Amino acid sequence: MELRRAFSHVLDVLASARDEAQARPALSMDEALQQRLANPEPLPEQPGALPSVLKEAERLIFSGYCNVSHPRYFGYISPRPLMAPLVGDLLASGLNQVPGAWRAGAGATVIEAETLVWLADFVGFPRHPGRLPHGIFVGGGTLANASALKLARDTLLGRQVQQQGLTGLGQRPTFYMSREGHFSVWRGLDLLGLGRESLRLVDVDATGRIDMRALRETLARDVAQGMRPTCVVGVAGSSATGAVDPLAELAAVAREHRMWFHVDGASGAVLARHPRCEHLFTGLDQADSLTIDPCKWLFLPFGIGALLVKDGRELFQSFSASGHYWEDRGEVDLFQMSPYGTRQWRSLGLWMTLKHLGRQGYLELLGRTLEAARHLARRVSRHEELELLHEPSLPICSFRLRAPTREVREALNAAVQRALITEGHSYISLLDWRGDTWLRVAINNYTTAPHHLDELIDAVLLHRRDYAP
Ligand SMILES: Cc1ncc(COP(=O)(O)O)c(C=O)c1O
Known part of the structure; x- marks a missing residue:
């Protein structure tokens, strides 16, 4: 019974983290986690009830949480996972095959x-x-x-x-x-x-x-x-x-x-x-x-x-x-x-997903990520304050704010990235390309739509105005 309740609770947590992803920042890193890292809790000697253990795990996870389900999480190539492979993973682990x-x-x-x-x-x-x-x-x-x-x-x-x-x-x-x-x-x-x-x-x-x-x-x-x-x-x-x-x-x-x-x-x-x-x-x-x-x-x-x-x-x-x-x-x-x-055994999740989506379903999701990257490139190219690194061939697109010198450019783009993270708006990574700093946007999330990229551009330009070297 306790186990059923725990599973059902985990499903609720997943559903809300995925369906209401924008209620949380794109990336959160509570300072207190550094303390816990340096001072781990002692090994529990006595048993603890599963619901309270679960609650504590959630608290820790969400205090330093990489919100991959957020449509404006653009870091590295860390996707919002599909649901079918999660079902497969649970079955594979539970049956321990x-x-x-x-x-x-x-x-x-x-x-x-x-x-x-x-x-x-x-x-x-x-x-x-x-x-x-x-x-x-x-x-x-x-x-x-x-x-x-x-x-x-x-x-x-x-x-x-x-x-x-x-x-x-x-x-x-x-x-x-x-x-x-x-x-x-x-x-x-x-x-x-x-x-x-x-x-x-x-x-x-x-x-x-x-x-x-x-x-x-x-x-x-x-x-x-x-x-x-x-x-x-x-x-x-x-x-x-x-x-x-x-x-x-x-x-x-x-x-x-x-x-x-x-x-x-x-x-x-x-x-x-x-x-x-x-x-x-x-x-x-x-x-x-x-x-x-x-x-x-x-x-x-x-x-x-x-x-x-x-x-x-x-x-x-x-x-x-x-x-x-x-x-x-x-x-x-x-x-x-x-x-x-x-x-x-991880291939069960992929087997199930390939059966569930089929080749066409997967191609459709991939097409969305490609389209999102191209949309961003088009938006960047039309704006005189922005510069595109090059046309994206895959769902990754890098750009930067223009500035007169390399030093100012580097400081400006890094400051804008920091501001976006601090306010929880988006996560983008910094790319060092041939000694210059660029804002790197990887589309990892099949729910990211062109308007999310428009929102990113608007936020970048807004922070550009706030920036004072
Ligand atoms: C091109 C390429 N090769 C290899 C790897 C390593 O893969 P993993 O991190 O799954 O070990 C990565 C990871 O990002 C990658 O982008």
Whole structure:
């Protein structure tokens, strides 16, 4: 009974946080939380009633609350989650099924494999037929990228690396990505013992896409110095501006140098078949591996990333393991295909959402976010006090208030951002682009409509008038 009441209360909390999102600030950070962080409460010795525990959790959460359901929350790529995946998450956790081994959840394994097929289909990523799923769900883009780099390492440097490590390698392996690529890639190289310096960060053009000439020059230099070019990472939606690299050209360079071609499409790849931007993603289907974070523009709650590969056997060869307690019956055991043993079953939420919305429903939501970003760009371009960084290709748009010098511009735009946060109107992040400060607006919320962007512009201009250096 107590549990039923708790669930029903949580549903009320969710409903009001989502339906009345504008009753709270776009971002709140109560100063008292710093105190609590420095002085944690002691471990409770005695039992507490669930309703009061729940009440305290709510109080803490809402005192430092990132209001992702607010239509003017424009930070990073943190979405307002859809409801269907929440239902899936609850079912998966409550039944405690894991798609890790056939006997730990054959139903879960089938659902996971099917979700991978649908995700590949949604973004246009082909696969070889085979018994093993052509990918895996992990906790996020970071681990998906690190797993892809391991595939590149194991497949191209020889399987003995898995046994002997890097010590016996004659040539130093090198990796290539644009400067706009995500830090998870060098972190992954660090984790794999390949070293951050093995990553060549290649210059980008004015819109943030990799400069192909610079890439070719870097490769030629490395080859001349006896390095072993191993993998090129294409960025399909940079975190800063949503830039998408010329993927077909990268695929050609990868082929020429016999490198692995990984695409980090953590944020952007889900737009690969949207009619408004599919032209940007030509060549995505030529990748050897692809990272997608459904907890970005597929609007799932955090903690789900996907790695897609053409052939599931590659994952199996790279990750298979056994223990004397494990009875291997030759079944499809997904723990053999990822860095995890046990993991949380997150694909049920995506499976349910894909069934619930269908491809068309998802494309419609994505279309709204694209339209909102373009609306903002149009508004900015029409206003003489504002300057657009560049036309948005994905649902991210950056702009700034004009000012005569860099120092004034930086102070002015930062002050306006602070004012918007303080009054709870909106949350936008600051972007450092080539040493200059911009206001970065990511449309993460499928309920954000053009009028919310009009309200943002009005508020920015209003605070501009208040600003006195
Ligand atoms: C392009 C890109 N790659 C990788 C990541 C890392 O993903 P996660 O934070 O889910 O580990 C991000 C996260 O924002 C990203 O934008």
